[in-house]
Amino acid sequence: MTATAEASAPALHNALELVLADVTDRTPSIRSFTFRDPAGNELPPYVPGSHIIVHSGDKANAYSLTGSGVLTAEYTISVLRVDNGGGGSAALHQLAPGARLSVSRPRSAFAPVATARHHLLIAAGIGITPMLSHMRAATEWGHSASLLYAYRQGEGAHLDDVRELCGERLLECTDRSSFLAALGVRLGEQPLGTHLYVCGPQGFMDTVLSAAAVAGWPPSRLHSEPFGTADLDPGQPFSVTLGRSGAVVDVPSGTSLLKALEDSGHKVPFMCRQGVCGECILPVLRGTPEHRDLYLSEAEKTANNSIMCCVSRSRDAGLEIDL
Amino acid sequence: MLSTQESTLTPSARRFPFPFREDSYRYSTNVEPAPQFVPTDAGGWGDRLIEIDPHYGSELEERAAILDRDPSRIAMLPHMGPAVWDTITTLLPVLATDYPDVMCFTREGRRCHWRNDLLGLDIDFVIGDASTLPMEPLRFIGSQIQDDIALLDQREDALWLDAGVITFAADWSLGFDVGMRFLEVHGPVPRVHEEQIITRAQQFLMRLQPGEKFRRTNWTMTVDRRLDTSTETYPEWGPDRLEVVDDPDLAKRLHLRVEVQHLIRLPHSGAILFLVRTHMISLAEISAVPAWRQRLGRVLAELPEDMADYKGISRYRHAAAQWLLGG
Amino acid sequence: MIPRHSSVPRPGAVPSPARAREYFAVSFGNEGFKESDAWLRRLDHSIQRQHVAFRTGDDAAAAALQARLASAVVGIRVVLAGPEADVYTLRALALRMGAVDEEVFLLVTPDGSRRVHCPHCQSTTVTDRPVGEVVVCTGCQKSLVIYHHFSRRTATYLGYMVDAEERAKEDAA
Ligand code: HEM
Ligand code: FES
Numbered sequence: 001m002t003a004t005a006e007a008s009a010p011a012l013h014n015a016l017e018l019v020l021a022d023v024t025d026r027t028p029s030i031r032s033f034t035f036r037d038p039a040g041n042e043l044p045p046y047v048p049g050s051h052i053i054v055h056s057g058d059k060a061n062a063y064s065l066t067g068s069g070v071l072t073a074e075y076t077i078s079v080l081r082v083d084n085g086g087g088g089s090a091a092l093h094q095l096a097p098g099a100r101l102s103v104s105r106p107r108s109a110f111a112p113v114a115t116a117r118h119h120l121l122i123a124a125g126i127g128i129t130p131m132l133s134h135m136r137a138a139t140e141w142g143h144s145a146s147l148l149y150a151y152r153q154g155e156g157a158h159l160d161d162v163r164e165l166c167g168e169r170l171l172e173c174t175d176r177s178s179f180l181a182a183l184g185v186r187l188g189e190q191p192l193g194t195h196l197y198v199c200g201p202q203g204f205m206d207t208v209l210s211a212a213a214v215a216g217w218p219p220s221r222l223h224s225e226p227f228g229t230a231d232l233d234p235g236q237p238f239s240v241t242l243g244r245s246g247a248v249v250d251v252p253s254g255t256s257l258l259k260a261l262e263d264s265g266h267k268v269p270f271m272c273r274q275g276v277c278g279e280c281i282l283p284v285l286r287g288t289p290e291h292r293d294l295y296l297s298e299a300e301k302t303a304n305n306s307i308m309c310c311v312s313r314s315r316d317a318g319l320e321i322d323l
Numbered sequence: 324m325l326s327t328q329e330s331t332l333t334p335s336a337r338r339f340p341f342p343f344r345e346d347s348y349r350y351s352t353n354v355e356p357a358p359q360f361v362p363t364d365a366g367g368w369g370d371r372l373i374e375i376d377p378h379y380g381s382e383l384e385e386r387a388a389i390l391d392r393d394p395s396r397i398a399m400l401p402h403m404g405p406a407v408w409d410t411i412t413t414l415l416p417v418l419a420t421d422y423p424d425v426m427c428f429t430r431e432g433r434r435c436h437w438r439n440d441l442l443g444l445d446i447d448f449v450i451g452d453a454s455t456l457p458m459e460p461l462r463f464i465g466s467q468i469q470d471d472i473a474l475l476d477q478r479e480d481a482l483w484l485d486a487g488v489i490t491f492a493a494d495w496s497l498g499f500d501v502g503m504r505f506l507e508v509h510g511p512v513p514r515v516h517e518e519q520i521i522t523r524a525q526q527f528l529m530r531l532q533p534g535e536k537f538r539r540t541n542w543t544m545t546v547d548r549r550l551d552t553s554t555e556t557y558p559e560w561g562p563d564r565l566e567v568v569d570d571p572d573l574a575k576r577l578h579l580r581v582e583v584q585h586l587i588r589l590p591h592s593g594a595i596l597f598l599v600r601t602h603m604i605s606l607a608e609i610s611a612v613p614a615w616r617q618r619l620g621r622v623l624a625e626l627p628e629d630m631a632d633y634k635g636i637s638r639y640r641h642a643a644a645q646w647l648l649g650g
Numbered sequence: 651m652i653p654r655h656s657s658v659p660r661p662g663a664v665p666s667p668a669r670a671r672e673y674f675a676v677s678f679g680n681e682g683f684k685e686s687d688a689w690l691r692r693l694d695h696s697i698q699r700q701h702v703a704f705r706t707g708d709d710a711a712a713a714a715l716q717a718r719l720a721s722a723v724v725g726i727r728v729v730l731a732g733p734e735a736d737v738y739t740l741r742a743l744a745l746r747m748g749a750v751d752e753e754v755f756l757l758v759t760p761d762g763s764r765r766v767h768c769p770h771c772q773s774t775t776v777t778d779r780p781v782g783e784v785v786v787c788t789g790c791q792k793s794l795v796i797y798h799h800f801s802r803r804t805a806t807y808l809g810y811m812v813d814a815e816e817r818a819k820e821d822a823a
Contacts, residue, residue: 044534045409045412045590045591046533046590046591047533047590047593050533069590069591070433070591071432071433105533105534106533106590107532107533108532111477111593113478114402114405114406114476114478114485114592115476117748140451141404141405141451187724187725188723189723190723190724191722191723191724192719192722192723192724192726192747192748192749192753193724193747193749194724213669214669215671215724215725216669216670216671216724216725216727217724217725218668218753219752220478220480220750221724221750271353271354271355272352272354272355272356272527273356274354274527274537276352276354276523276524276526276527277351277352277353277354277355278351278352294523294526294527295352295523297519395769395772479750496769496808498769498772499767499769499799499801499804499806499808500801502801502803502804503657503802506655506657507657507800507801508657510655510656510657510658510799510800511656511657511797511798516653516654516655553769554769554808554810555769556770557770557810557811557814558770558792558811558814561811561814561815562815565815638815
């Protein structure tokens with residue numbers, strides 16, 4: 001599954017510089033890319049269903065990793081080519097082995113539920129990619145899992161992989177009516193304790209989730225791939241006036257107000273740099289902060305007279321703080 | 324300016340994680356990135372994730388004896404197996420990097436080799452195969468570090484305390500708490516709920532990304548450097564709380580007990596690894612550092628009654644404050 | 651007083667039925683039977699239901715729930731009605747068998763019974779005493795104060811020795 005991150009790519013925090021080791025065509029429009037560490041070191045392990053953010057050109061996209069996440073000599077993603085998409089899939093498709101890319105560390109936003117008695121995986125099209133990861137991990141740990149895979153004839157990515165991996169545990173559907181029939185049956189026969197995971201186009205996910213709700217599945221058993229929720233977006237650049245000296249400090253996109261103040265020689269107390277501890281609070285004299293912290297209460301946020309400068313930014317050009 | 328008497332400082336005072344930033348103490352979501360060196364008035368601490376000190380051998384022996392005596396101090400719900408392996412493959416390399424003279428870890432695929440000269444241990448094991456370790460995996464990793472270990476699973480929009488090996492608890496019971504949500508675990512703590520400290524902590528922890536490491540400190544006081552102050556053994560150590568008040572040896576017997584707690588998102592299982600390392604220093608040792616002596620005295624004198632009651636220090640905290648501030 | 655945010659359960663308003671494939675109800679005592687029966691009548695007629703009633707919570711009730719859940723499929727809801735000690739014990743069983751909170755409906759009839767866990771000897775004592783009062787542990791005879799801390803996994807309150815700290819004084823006297 002793919003999702004477009006910000007149109008202008010943010011600087012990747014703590015990124016990995018990897019080399020493209022292999023390119024394989026899965027279908028006429030889907031291509032797999034395998035990345036390795038240039039020095040041959042192992043890459044960080046990851047939670048099944050994780051994604052990485054890949055930079056190509058001035059675009060950054062999130063792609064699901066397809067391995068189990070345990071032994072990580074390499075990262076493999078599969079990319080559907082979208083010619084007029086906002087992301088970088090077309091640019092990626094042009095890369096050849098040997099290319100060097102900046103890749104984020106894996107981020108987890110679609111994890112398997114550890115207490116599940118059974119994992120029911122449901123994928124359509126390129127949505128197969130996180131399911132491959134889930135299925136591989138379940139197989140390695142000896143957990144129970146099965147896969148329902150819908151794809152258009154001739155466009156099923158990773159068919160060989162999933163057939164070999166799943167055997168009996170795979171059901172393939174190549175048209176809508178057979179998929180809906182199979183879905184109905186599957187939703188009614190899962191042992192108590194099953195969790196359902198779905199990935200595919202939005203309409204497909206909506207169909208599956210509402211059919212599950214009708215069949216009496218409670219929301220906490222239903223999981224769909226949400227991209228980008230784990231990342232704090234880099235924010236717009238702004239500048240801030242320091243009330244006591246009148247000095248103006250510029251805060252670029254991707255840099256926190258706290259960092260910008262430090263860089264310009266101002267000492268602000270801090271601990272977590274995550275918006276939770278409360279140390280970095282600054283009084284606001286003018287302007288409207290864009291509150292992104294977990295520390296201030298809703299009432300304090302509405303009052304707009306303080307700001308947690310490690311994560312929060314400004315909604316307008318006229319922010320002035322008491323410093 | 325208060326000066327420190329270098330000569331009377333014990334080595335453990337030099338590395339002691341003195342927790343107070345001010346002359347009064349209140350609860351907060353006091354997390355910071357780890358590891359990170361913090362200078363103190365006596366030296367400093369915090370440059371390593373896992374701290375090995377001269378008590379290593381004796382504390383691990385004590386843990387083993389407690390677990391033999393009372394198996395309820397180790398608990399693991401059935402789904403936590405991968406998280407325990409994740410803990411092992413995360414911590415052993417950290418140890419090997421920080422203590423290369425005495426520890427060595429190598430891995431090829433699922434096969435691992437671990438050497439720990441401090442314990443005379445040299446083993447090969449296979450990730451996921453418990454029979455290749457000398458004991459059950461959770462107990463094994465608990466036998467390599469002085470820290471107590473808790474593992475939290477994330478599901479249903481909450482964190483769950485689903486496994487742990489806790490032999491040095493500060494007045495709580497793993498056997499009772501295992502299986503609870505993070506918020507339920509903190510149910511007995513005063514103030515933190517009204518102040519949103521625990522909900523905020525949970526949100527923060529749920530957003531931690533794989534490999535991210537944070538830490539916080541917590542503190543209380545203990546009579547006689549007793550590590551095992553669990554609820555289980557309360558009938559044994561409870562009487563000390565009263566006895567110590569009138570003891571002429573109060574300053575030697577009463578210890579400031581500081582927990583350095585690490586919060587780590589494990590890379591493959593996605594569980595939160597919570598490490599609790601307990602450090603203790605007597606009031607007598609503290610008095611060698613005048614700045615600490617004064618600060619702890621003021622904190623103890625000022626601490627609100629509900630917090631002192633909850634920490635179990637009400638009976639003797641004023642006597643302790645008096646000794647620290649008066650002498 | 652029990653702090654509002656403690657782990658102690660607070661039976662709230664009667665839960666409303668949810669979209670489900672079928673309901674399986676277990677009730678205890680007359681009150682429990684009536685509550686459960688009345689609640690099941692609120693369900694749409696087309697929804698399948700089964701109600702098993704017991705005089706008190708015992709192994710037979712646990713066995714009945716266990717047998718039903720062992721073959722249950724996702725879509726089932728469990729309704730438990732009766733005194734809190736019985737209801738919470740069976741909820742713990744349901745959760746252990748793979749149910750999630752949203753699938754378990756509790757109708758607690760007030761009778762004040764509760765189970766207390768002794769960490770000093772690991773036994774469980776059943777009592778009518780409220781939180782904050784003292785009960786004698788049936789395992790080790792220690793006086794335990796019933797603490798405002800509750801485990802849903804074991805359906806017990808934590809009890810700890812109430813006079814551990816004074817004991818030294820008495821012994822010395
Ligand atoms: C940022 C994270 C956390 C914060 C801010 C936090 C905060 C606190 C505070 C303020 C106390 C009271 C301590 C005292 O006065 O001595 C406490 C107690 C406790 N905490 Fe945490 N905590 C955190 C993480 C954890 C984690 C991950 C666990 C893992 C299980 C945990 C387990 C406990 C337990 C068992 C107690 C004792 C509760 C009792 O009295 O039964 N904490 N915590
Ligand atoms: S540094 Fe902790 S809230 Fe900003």
